Amino acid sequence: MNVPFVDLKTQYASIKSEILPAIDDVLESARFIMGPQVDRFESEFARYNGTRYCAGVESGTSALKIALEALGIGAGDEVIVPANTYIASALAVSATGAAPVLVDMGDDYLIDAGAIEAAITPRTKALMPVHLYGQVVPMQPILEVARRHGLRVVEDACQSHGARWNGKRAGSIGDAGCFSFYPGKNLGCYGDGGAIVTNDAAVDERVRLLRDFGQMKKYEHAIKGDNSRLDSIQAAVLNVKLQRLDAWNEARLAHARLYDEALAAAGFPVPKRISDEGHVYHLYVTQVDGRDDVRARLSERGVESGIHYPIPIHLQPAYAELASLKGRFPKTEGAAHRLLSLPMFPEMTAAQVEYVVDALRAAVRPMQHA
Numbered sequence: 001m002n003v004p005f006v007d008l009k010t011q012y013a014s015i016k017s018e019i020l021p022a023i024d025d026v027l028e029s030a031r032f033i034m035g036p037q038v039d040r041f042e043s044e045f046a047r048y049n050g051t052r053y054c055a056g057v058e059s060g061t062s063a064l065k066i067a068l069e070a071l072g073i074g075a076g077d078e079v080i081v082p083a084n085t086y087i088a089s090a091l092a093v094s095a096t097g098a099a100p101v102l103v104d105m106g107d108d109y110l111i112d113a114g115a116i117e118a119a120i121t122p123r124t125k126a127l128m129p130v131h132l133y134g135q136v137v138p139m140q141p142i143l144e145v146a147r148r149h150g151l152r153v154v155e156d157a158c159q160s161h162g163a164r165w166n167g168k169r170a171g172s173i174g175d176a177g178c179f180s181f182y183p184g185k186n187l188g189c190y191g192d193g194g195a196i197v198t199n200d201a202a203v204d205e206r207v208r209l210l211r212d213f214g215q216m217k218k219y220e221h222a223i224k225g226d227n228s229r230l231d232s233i234q235a236a237v238l239n240v241k242l243q244r245l246d247a248w249n250e251a252r253l254a255h256a257r258l259y260d261e262a263l264a265a266a267g268f269p270v271p272k273r274i275s276d277e278g279h280v281y282h283l284y285v286t287q288v289d290g291r292d293d294v295r296a297r298l299s300e301r302g303v304e305s306g307i308h309y310p311i312p313i314h315l316q317p318a319y320a321e322l323a324s325l326k327g328r329f330p331k332t333e334g335a336a337h338r339l340l341s342l343p344m345f346p347e348m349t350a351a352q353v354e355y356v357v358d359a360l361r362a363a364v365r366p367m368q369h370a
C-alpha cells in the first residue's frame, strides 16, 4: 500500500464538478483582481470565524506582516513568537522591521505561556501565539499577559482553520487572526492565498489599505502599502472548499483518534489533545528515536512522512543573529531530532491509518534491537 503525506489529487476528484465552473465563472467575467468572488469569500469566511471583518491577502506570511503593521508594529519593536513554528511566523515579524523574540514550547508543542512574561522587554509590542499543528493555544493566559503589559495579540492561525477555543474560532480571539491558504492547509487554494480576520474596524481599514498600495481610492495613496491581494480564481476555489471545511476537519479528527489508539497501544508518544473542538489536526505529530532512519524505512514501505520542523528558527542560517540562543529552548531543540509527522488528510481510510501504524512499528523495531 502507498500512503501519501497529503492527497490533494483525491480531494480534487471529489470537488472537480464544482471547482471547474467556479473557475470558469471568473475567467468569463474577466474580474481577476478583487471583485465578487473575493467579496463573497471575505464575508463567508468572516461569518465562519464569527468575526466582523475578513480581508483576503496573497499569503499567510503576508497576512501576518500586514496584521502586525496594521497594529502599528515596526522597526525597533519586539514580537514574541514560539521557537517551535514554521519560520514564516518569525519572517513576518522581521519583514515589518521588528525583531522576533523566541519562547520555548510546552509538552503540547505550543508556545509555553508560562515563559512569555520573562521574555517581555520595554520594546515588546505584541504576542504571536501560533496554533500549531491545528490546535489552538490555550488563550486565557496569553490574553492576561497581553492585558497586563498592554500588548497586542496577533494569532497565527495558518495551521488551524476551524479549530476552536472556548467556543471561539482560531483567529477570532486576539486583535487579529492570520490564515494561509497554501494548498496543503486544512482550507487550501490552488496557489498562494491568505486572510486576516478581526473585530476591530480600524484594524480592518488599515489592513485593506496596506494590501492594496495604500489606496483610499484609485490612484490616491494614503500610505505606502503593498500589493498583496487574494486573487479571484483562488477566492473562487476557496468558496467551494469552505463549504466542506467542517466535514474535512471532522474526518481528520476521526483519523487522529484511530492514530491515538494505535500509537498508544504500540508505545509511541500520542500528541496531546487539549479538547476535541480545539484540534483540527493539520498535522499529526509523534516522536521517535533515530527519526531519519525510521523515515527512510517508512518510505521503503510506501509511507510518506514529514518533519515539522527539523531546525528551530534560532538555529537557521537566516537568523544567525539568534545563534547564541542555542540551548535556551531545550524542548524545541530536543524535539527537533525526534518529531515525525504521519500522513494526515481527510480522504484517508481507516485501512491506511492502520497500515501507517503497522509500518511505523516495523520501522522502529530494528532500532530497538540495534
Ligand SMILES: Cc1ncc(COP(=O)(O)O)c(C=O)c1O
Pocket (backbone or CB within 6 Å): 059, 060, 061, 062, 085, 086, 088, 089, 130, 132, 156, 158, 159, 179, 180, 181, 182, 192, 193, 194
Ligand atoms: C504556522 C505558519 N505560519 C505562517 C505560514 C505562512 O503561510 P504562507 O505559506 O501562506 O505564506 C505557514 C504556512 O506556510 C504556517 O504553517
